[in-house]
Amino acid sequence: MRLDGKVAVITGGTRGIGRAMAEEFTNAGARVIVCDIEVLHYQNDNVEGYELNVTDSKACKVLADYVKGKYGKVDILVNNAGITRDALTGKMSDEQWNLVIDVNLKGAFNLTRFIGPIMQVDGKGSIINISSVVGEYGNIGQANYSASKAGIIGMTKTWAKEFTMKGAQVRVNAISPGYTMTDILKTVPQELLEKFAKQTMLGRLAEPTEIAKVALFLASDDSSYITGHNLSVNGGMRL
Template sequence: MLNGKIALITGGSRGIGKEIALKFAENGATVISGDLIDPDYSHENVSHVKLNVTDRENIKEIANEIKEKYGRLDILVNNAGITRDSLLQRMKEADWDLVIDINLKGVYNVMQGFVSLLLKSKASSVINMASVVGVDGNAGQTNYAATKGGVIAMAKTWAKEFGRKNLRSNAIAPGFIETNMTHVLPEKVVETVLANTPLRKMGDAEDVANAALYLASDMSKFVTGQVLRVDGGLNL
């Protein structure tokens, strides 16, 4: 499905990023996983590089390496992100700045650093990892929701900006997925989420990886500027 494709996934060492990297690799892609965290897995089609989405010089170095080795980039998944949740009146400016810097500006940094390589592909796909809170908002997540709404807006903008050059740009908005981030949620929060989810369960990282595979592959060759919700029907 992705045979011969070159893919870069930020935040690819664990959680959703890890599942996407493995899913792409199992479907024939050559995958570069960029992260500051050491991976806990290996696959013959996955290589790991130290990538800091806030360091534009580091991004430039990785882009040059990919250019020298492959000459192009076919798929970019902007997945790296963090949370620093708090109610607005208690939110520290430092926590606002950090989440904005990584989740929002980091996506801008990476896209700007790799777009020339994406345009060398005959048909490229960019996937921004958003969230349902970027669409619907969520109490206690002003900073996170702002970034996820922002990456949705960027995905739509790039769809218009680069469509004529055969670059597709979409976003995935996961609901509550079982990852390290959701494992620390209070039980009452989980109960409320499940009560509002028609499927009455959390998703898993593979559910998101399957959506990413669709958007990265030719199955979605006429899909761009869209937000694909993977949320079990949350907030219908």
Template sequence: MRLEGKVCIVTGGARGLGKAMVEKFAKEGAKKVYACDLNEEALKELEKTYENVKGYKLSVTDRKAIEEFKEKVIKEEGKVDVLVNNAGITRDALIQKMSEEDWDMVIDVNLKGVFNMTQQFGPEMMKAGKGSIINISSVVGIYGNIGQTNYAATKGGVIAMTKTWAKEFARKGAQVRVNAIAPGFIKTPMTKDLPEKVIELVKSKTVLQRMGEPEEIANTALFLASDESSFITGQVISVDGGLVL
């Protein structure tokens, strides 16, 4: 059991990549996995399946609710070992057609949401002297993508914050590691509505000639959450099947 005794938090934990990570962490012996999401029904299903999973309705844009959640977790468990900042949305459009509302919404969830969660839990890890923060970025945050100005900006920002926090939280000898995962095109609810011709185009540009599975991202997150990656921090790991080489 690679996460035995660890207390983990996964935002956007009710479906897609988040759900895969919650399930992986639970199966690998985590003491408690807090799955945070707005989908209460899906959270209840996870709780029914895994006795070490606790669903918690939480918006990463609600700073007061996040602070209350932190206090609850510390009171219940006394620590947080792993934080996965996974919650994210898309509102795609070419820049000429992108509304200010769609820009603000994506920035608020994908970028500020990561800031909000880490601002609460990072210092707790630093105080404890150890911990692992895993930020879910995207290859789009490294290389850009047509029609995703807002999304690319947030995912690039997540990478910049990752490298900054790796330096900040390791001050004074604290073994707090901060890394990012940059998925390529993965089979999730966020990509299932893509036109078939787009999917085939992506596959043709991917060295491994397929889309990735959520579990393949979860496996990477498991490695970064575990003590096996104890000397890895400030890194961006692309899990994209060779989409960009």
């Protein structure tokens, strides 16, 4: 039980990679608070649903205080909530740009600004930020998404420095998944999915559980000497 007795907060945890992480974490012994704008629609005795808009900084502060008050600590934070609003740069609206930046980048900042200091006072913790292969290499029609995910990597390195300033063992790392078979990709035409798969050395797309197992490693004490790192999990897509 690699996370036995630990308390984890996961944003965007009702579906896809977030749900897979919640399942992996609970199987490893953790108590998980899933924060999402959607209502939790699956049953797990060790998962507590909490409706949250990550762009609302006041609501994020309330969430941090709630978890600390109820459980006495926060061991793990996973900033996973994210959206896409794709368009070529010349055709991208202010609304498309602002919404993606607010959810993907500001949302991660909002949770960490309140939960990171809790971990720092407690002297330990693991923060995991979900970036993307698009944040590393860019993608046509996703200037907003790539900017938000590249920003996640920058914040990861900054937080790895900030939250250890007083000697706390707070580790901050990022995961950059490649194309993963979530609900979003299920709407993509099959010929495009096959094209994406051929771009990887392994010849296939990822399953959510494969990303979740990497998060489990970073959440656990098995990665006790890893911080400030961005771990690419893309099947060799960019070798």
